[in-house]
Amino acid sequence: MENLVNIFIKSIFIENMIFAYFLGMCSYLAVSKKVSTATGLGIAVIFVLGITLPVDYLLENYVLREGALIWLSPSFATVDLSFLSFIMFIAVIASIVQLVEMIVEKFAPVLYNQLGIFLPLIAVNCAILGGSLFMQQKEFVNIGEASVYGLGSGIGWFLAIAGIAAVREKIQYSNIPAPLRGLGITFIVTGLMGLAFMGFMGIKL
């Protein structure tokens, strides 16, 4: 239990997707002009990461890893399919995004309308594939850890995009040098927020 809490806190603050690994920067920069759309996208990312990582965990441990296919037949003990992981993960992500889109449309039409085009775009958000690949690298011992890691990274991403959207809404009223307006200042503000987040690095978990 303690271990799960550690992974959760760590993935939100210390190994934040945006500030420590720059994952999902494209949508982060493109969709952070208004707080309302930014939070919508953030929630969708939490959703998709939270579902994708456990599925990818199962895929990794029961299909792709060396010896993972042993449950089918003992003769598969030396089969190593891990070179296929990129293509399998991206296929899983694309289909889960499609599935989530259909479920949300059916059961939560209000949220669906709010998210609009951003839901399908999550399929090519590097944060999702990045999360899966980090999960593969970290070799979590059970599916619980993988799910908590997914939720935590999603929440970290959500915090980052909500924060930058709030800053950008205010920054519109400031007098910034013309060449720096828009993209340039967004990069610099993100850098400064990242420096602030580095303060969490000292925490020992």
Next chain:
Amino acid sequence: MSEALFSKKNLKLLSDPLGGSNPITVQVLGVCSALAVTAQLKPAIVMSISVTVVVAAANVIISLLRNTIPNRIRIIVQLVIIAALVILVDQVLKAFVYDVSKQLSVFVGLIITNCILMGRLEAFALGNRPWQSFLDGIGNGAGYGIILIIIGTVRELFGSGSILGFRIIPDSWYIANGGFYANNGMMLLPPMALILVGIIIWIQRSMNKKLIEN
């Protein structure tokens, strides 16, 4: 082909992404990996070459197939082609430059979701001939590479006092050896990459007023 291979129009495809329509600073594509791999110059160079190869190859393949791919499933076709190319690149890197491939870790895999690829395939390769698409791919890969190499050089030089592992700032300058100089450790931290990109954008836009946003 009625047009010369290196006509003016084709050369423009190659040179535009280096400046006026740079994938990172102007089109804002592929930022994720650009920042994460630039703490040192060597991984930055390897990454730029890998991305250039993948963009150029994917552009050519999609451009050859552009009339046969049904519109509704084009995204998944593109993803499969890109993923296959990235697997090839990953295996090649693991075989020939294992240490760099370890350093790049997940970021080789993340070339798949690098927006430059999808962006160029959608915007260019789907509507143009293979040769033009190839030039466009090389151009955009190079434009991406230039930014990576600039950031990588600055970060390695000021962060660890060397370039490509060769010491540039003499050892005797360091405080530990009785000198006056200390490395700027902040350059090696991730946030500094963001600030450097911000500064590059600032410089580029002050020189090219057309790019200024309102």
